[in-house]
Amino acid sequence: MFTLTSRARLLFxxxxxxxxxxxxxxxxxxxxxxxxxxxxxxxxDVRLADTAASVGILTExxxxxxxxMHAADALNRIAGVNVVQLGSGGTGVAAAIRxxxxxxxxxxxxxxxxxxxxxxxxxxxxLYEVNVTQADSVEIFKGPGSALYGSDAIGGLVNVIxxxxxxxxxxxxxxxxxxxGWKRAQLKGALVEDNHSVGGSLAVTDSDGWREHTAYxxxxxNLNWSTKVGSFDVVTLLTGSVLDNESGGTGLLExxxxxNPEKAGNLIGYRDVSxxxxxxxxxxxxxxxxxxxxxxARQNNLEYIATWTLNTGREACxxxxxxxxxxxSQDAHINQNGHGSVGMQLKYKHDVDAxxxxxxxxxxxDFSHGDTTQTYIxxxxxxxxxxxxxxxxxxxxxxxxVDFIALAPYLHLESQITQSLRISAGLRYxxxxxxxxxxxxxxxxxxxxxxxxxxxxxxYNHTSPKxxxxxxxxxxxxxxxxYRHAFRIxxxxxxxxxxxxxxxxxxxxxxxxxxxxxxxxxxxxxxxIDTSIYHMILQDEIISLTDNSTGARYYxxxxxxxxxxxxxxLDASLGHxxxxxxxxxxxxxxxxxxxxxxNDYSGLEQPDAPKHIGNLWxxxxxxxxxxxxxxxxxRHQSPSFIDEANTLTYEGHDLFNLRASFNLSEDLQLYANLxxxxxxxxxxxxxxxxxxxxxxxxxxxxxxxxxxx
Numbered sequence: 001m002f003t004l005t006s007r008a009r010l011l012f013x014x015x016x017x018x019x020x021x022x023x024x025x026x027x028x029x030x031x032x033x034x035x036x037x038x039x040x041x042x043x044x045d046v047r048l049a050d051t052a053a054s055v056g057i058l059t060e061x062x063x064x065x066x067x068x069m070h071a072a073d074a075l076n077r078i079a080g081v082n083v084v085q086l087g088s089g090g091t092g093v094a095a096a097i098r099x100x101x102x103x104x105x106x107x108x109x110x111x112x113x114x115x116x117x118x119x120x121x122x123x124x125x126x127l128y129e130v131n132v133t134q135a136d137s138v139e140i141f142k143g144p145g146s147a148l149y150g151s152d153a154i155g156g157l158v159n160v161i162x163x164x165x166x167x168x169x170x171x172x173x174x175x176x177x178x179x180x181g182w183k184r185a186q187l188k189g190a191l192v193e194d195n196h197s198v199g200g201s202l203a204v205t206d207s208d209g210w211r212e213h214t215a216y217x218x219x220x221x222n223l224n225w226s227t228k229v230g231s232f233d234v235v236t237l238l239t240g241s242v243l244d245n246e247s248g249g250t251g252l253l254e255x256x257x258x259x260n261p262e263k264a265g266n267l268i269g270y271r272d273v274s275x276x277x278x279x280x281x282x283x284x285x286x287x288x289x290x291x292x293x294x295x296x297a298r299q300n301n302l303e304y305i306a307t308w309t310l311n312t313g314r315e316a317c318x319x320x321x322x323x324x325x326x327x328x329s330q331d332a333h334i335n336q337n338g339h340g341s342v343g344m345q346l347k348y349k350h351d352v353d354a355x356x357x358x359x360x361x362x363x364x365x366d367f368s369h370g371d372t373t374q375t376y377i378x379x380x381x382x383x384x385x386x387x388x389x390x391x392x393x394x395x396x397x398x399x400x401x402v403d404f405i406a407l408a409p410y411l412h413l414e415s416q417i418t419q420s421l422r423i424s425a426g427l428r429y430x431x432x433x434x435x436x437x438x439x440x441x442x443x444x445x446x447x448x449x450x451x452x453x454x455x456x457x458x459x460y461n462h463t464s465p466k467x468x469x470x471x472x473x474x475x476x477x478x479x480x481x482x483y484r485h486a487f488r489i490x491x492x493x494x495x496x497x498x499x500x501x502x503x504x505x506x507x508x509x510x511x512x513x514x515x516x517x518x519x520x521x522x523x524x525x526x527x528x529i530d531t532s533i534y535h536m537i538l539q540d541e542i543i544s545l546t547d548n549s550t551g552a553r554y555y556x557x558x559x560x561x562x563x564x565x566x567x568x569x570l571d572a573s574l575g576h577x578x579x580x581x582x583x584x585x586x587x588x589x590x591x592x593x594x595x596x597x598x599n600d601y602s603g604l605e606q607p608d609a610p611k612h613i614g615n616l617w618x619x620x621x622x623x624x625x626x627x628x629x630x631x632x633x634x635r636h637q638s639p640s641f642i643d644e645a646n647t648l649t650y651e652g653h654d655l656f657n658l659r660a661s662f663n664l665s666e667d668l669q670l671y672a673n674l675x676x677x678x679x680x681x682x683x684x685x686x687x688x689x690x691x692x693x694x695x696x697x698x699x700x701x702x703x704x705x706x707x708x709x
Contacts, residue, residue: 052468
């Protein structure tokens with residue numbers, strides 16, 4: 001365990017502990033939100049003032065300041081964003097952006113505008129395959145984005161921007177350590193010569209975990225090269241992440257959660273991840289406009305024990321031999337899957353003088369091959385408790401390959417119809433196909449909970465429109481309103497790992513319609529505001545249901561839900577030494593039509609959907625810290641229901657963090673972070689069975705150095 005001397009502990013406690021900016025003073029002039037640039041909303045650099053959508057942006061400086069242990073530490077500073085850290089301080093990710101906390105494919109994760117996974121192979125943990133801490137910036141586009149990006153972009157887009165072309169040679173080394181065996185080293189640098197720039201980053205993390213069996217190691221690296229080839233500016237990026245994660249930190253029964261949160265729960269969990277991506281962006285002037293060609297390749301591999309299926313049952317019968325087998329954990333399994341992809345993004349931008357606007361058009365392609373093996377496991381330990389301590393493999397219940405092809409032309413148009421009014425419209429057509437082959441015999445036996453479809457080919461096509469209007473009210477305020485439509489296809493897991501579903505290949509895409517309006521501006525030179533109101537309906541929701549008597553899981557297009565809310569972001573420079581920020585969200589997520597065959601939940605609130613989420617931070621940067629800062633942060637989450645029937649409630653939580661930094665010189669900085677200051681007991685996630693709760697990270701002290709050379 002990492003320890004500090006008593007003198008060092010006292011020093012860090014007095015300093016209030018945080019890692020915030022270098023020698024630049026926050027007394028610098030406040031940047032107007034109206035002039036802030038975003039690339040995610042249109043695939044081109046545009047001002048937020050001209051954007052008919054809500055986009056939250058984290059700069060490289062903010063990411064350096066927060067130095068997140070997990071992506072949630074930084075992303076939750078954006079109004080309307082609730083990223084959940086899973087695994088009791090582990091690497092897992094679930095998100096709530098205009099949705100309840102969701103494990104469904106309603107978000108699209110991008111790296112420099114390119115999806116990190118093929119949409120047919122969604123994983124809610126996909127953000128752990130990207131190095132957020134060392135990114136150049138992160139943009140979160142809230143609400144539907146299918147008109148530009150296609151399937152999955154319902155709740156929003158998370159675009160991690162990394163490997164930007166450097167303008168000067170530089171290097172930065174970070175080393176830190178902390179409680180619970182936390183160790184991390186990070187290196188980032190660039191070398192610039194003539195028309196070439198080579199840069200890269202490396203991060204190596206090792207954690208013992210504060211709970212039993214929650215240790216993990218991860219390595220993140222990227223290498224980027226910027227150059228000119230003829231008339232093309234070329235930026236090539238290679239990124240990779242490898243994780244080795246013990247995932248015994250599963251949900252605990254309430255008594256253990258309250259009194260013994262360090263207990264491992266199910267001891268057998270593990271998760272091994274590797275993800276690699278190669279992109280090369282070629283950009284040149286053409287015909288009075290600009291053409292960009294971005295070929296890409298990626299490989300994602302994943303193996304894990306599905307710990308959420310480990311209920312209290314032991315083997316009493318084998319579900320593939322005995323129909324209607326009565327066994328709690330008959331779906332317990334190891335999952336091995338991966339997919340490799342090649343594709344290309346082709347884009348052409350042209351300024352249209354006649355419209356006083358611009359035209360962006362393009363074609364996205366994705367060719368992916370995936371494979372999945374799922375192996376049934378049974379419990380072998382003799383412990384009388386509810387948690388699995390050992391297991392054995394029984395037999396494969398799924399073994400198949402899938403070829404996935406997606407072709408999608410799109411069009412985005414903007415026109416300045418008056419000096420203050422700007423209209424935007426967009427349309428995208430997605431043509432998607434699956435070609436599935438099973439290496440096990442098909443199974444459609446009555447009562448079977450592991451049905452397997454026959455070899456089949458499926459296709460989907462969908463058109464996604466959008467329409468927006470921005471109004472520059474005056475020099476200080478800009479407003480917007482927008483309609484956007486989105487969709488998401490059934491994933492390969494929902495289609496071909498049928499569970500008890502009679503005909504999983506008949507599942508239809510989920511569709512969403514969203515209406516939104518917002519106001520952003522600078523009422524004074526020291527204050528930025530960004531507000532939005534939205535109303536969204538999802539239809540044909542794919543419901544994942546579990547039969548309480550058999551444990552069988554099945555899917556159905558049987559849901560309709562409503563999502564509405566208000567998001568408020570404030571950023572204030574309070575004099576020469578103080579800065580403050582607020583990100584607040586009120587949201588209401590309800591079932592409009594939701595029936596599972598036995599119960600009707602229509603009109604009730606969705607579980608894991610707190611109405612109030614808030615993040616408030618205050619920074620103090622006095623001269624005696626020599627460019628350093630002290631920051632206090634408060635994170636609030638209101639109570640929420642755990643179950644669909646709204647009979648079980650999680651009480652919510654309040655978390656407080658302290659961060660501080662001190663510059664010994666222009667090149668050397670010391671910092672420390674004290675997270676969960678009050679050592680509050682809180683749950684990262686919960687489940688209605690039990691119910692169970694996954695305890696979050698306790699009070700944790702981290703300290704380190706930044707050295708620039």
